[in-house]
Amino acid sequence: MTGRLDDAARCDWIALARAPKVGPVTFFQLIAKFGDPGRAIKAMPGLSADRDSAATELDESRALGADIICAGEDIYPELLNELSPPPPVISIKGNAELFERPTIALVGARDASAAGRKLARMIARDLGAGGLVTASGMARGIDGEVHAASLETGTIAVLAGGVDQIYPPQHAELYHEICAQGLIVSERALGHRATARDFPRRNRIITGLAIGTVVIEAAERSGSLISARMAGEQGREVMAVPGSPLDARAAGTNRLLRNGATLVRDAADIIEAVSTQIDRADVFVQQTLPLDGTPVETQDDDQMVARILEALSPTPMPIAEIARASGCSARECAARLMELELDGVALTHAGGLASRA
Template structure:
């Protein structure tokens, strides 16, 4: 495979994004500070970036028939580009044109009831026929039903591991059908097996690709409720199907409805709920506010990094809260967090969160 200058810039972008201590927040902070990934790789200390590994990943992805999309690529989905921050890179297998169409996320319980599965199938099929792409996570239960019902009209499966890692294995046939007629998306490198920390990042992409998210059967403390929270933070419509108070699989749905989620029973309700955000095929997203406030003069403060470190805990908390506890602006906090992350003392997470290592 021949690699030109443009390819070398892409390799540097991927190498920076894949560096072990660099998450999406840190990636764009480094880009803002140094201008380009090449400059960041050469000037930022303590980065364990591997350009050879990035080169191999690009070649192997192309060999498997996939593509790697960077946020600056024209093919990168506009919906994800609205997030703060967006995933720096995506690996995709399948029909990339689906990324240009308005989408609805449908998620729910893995151990879904027969009624829940029926609702997912019928709602997804009707939304597909109406021209919407259905996005989900390829999990058992609700996710699988939503994908299977929209293979013909357009479906996107977002994976927690690499785009070539089929999970769960029971969905191998469905995965291969989606690769043929739909699109498989992952933020992670090919070959990477999913870990627990990868699933919230997957959920953020599922909701980020969509105008709104429909929850069908979700127990308390389920991953689907994390998806609902992320959709709300992203300014997207949060919808839930009501369920029996006697079924634990509906406890999360009913709590969402009590807290203000839009009640939906079928596809018509979903289309009505999002009608104000779709004009033909032009979707009007309402992204979260940028991490940084308008430019303000920054007074040198040698003790700030330690105050921020003291404010951190092992549980991810919003950067705005860390800044408030440390007595600084969000911009100052984000800059010091990047330094702490490069030192291996802190971790920044998607969604404007940070934690202590």
């Protein structure tokens, strides 16, 4: 299929996709057998495919400012189309041009820690500043932080219910902001209220839209781990942020790392992990440190290095604080810390922290 379907054909796709007991696998089996949804509906009246309801849904979606697109259409996201099978139809509301840019899925705990929330914001902001789109599920915790931090640069929220169903209710303002600046996506019909079985399908779309999935805080039994498994099955990069073994919210992410997920600390690590799948000319890493505009001196400064070493402790501290204690700029401090890390005497950590090795 190329281009876009006319409304009659689109209604056939919607009617067959919404028919009771017709999931994505059955849908495409019927397409393979009959050639298109219209023929399948005529050949099998027992499917109870309702074209009138499909036409109503299409009209109501457009009245809402949303659209329904079918697998194989030009506007349908390329990566999602690669799934086996892809969602037959998806509803969208917002900026569909975001589908054309490389996307990273960021997911994690609803009851996220303050540190996890801060890290999610930093990574999402820096990925957006670097030219990538973020994708998540608009849930409480990590999801909400990701969307809020990357609104201006591009974020995609995939809902378990219809595109008109705001869940959780406390994210009503965020939902409207995403509609205005980002993109809302759903596989379900307009007006559908999410049930427990809808969330795995939502997660499959989140990871299906992305070239890589990053998990930030996830307990041992977590929907985020389902997302990671789906990403792996889809052939996408699976990444995780390490956490304290004493925090149950990091148990799932640490297990992912033990099982082979790529360890990431910041946006730069993520971009490096997916570098073969993106056009590096269009992607760059935004500095997360509060650096000033002073060029970094290239000559050796033994006294400065000594002061930085003296300021370091085994406990990770903000680089800005280390710079202040050392009497140098944050930019100079970051440059020296990189040299010290290569020498094996210092360590830099996610969130702009550093410690003595």
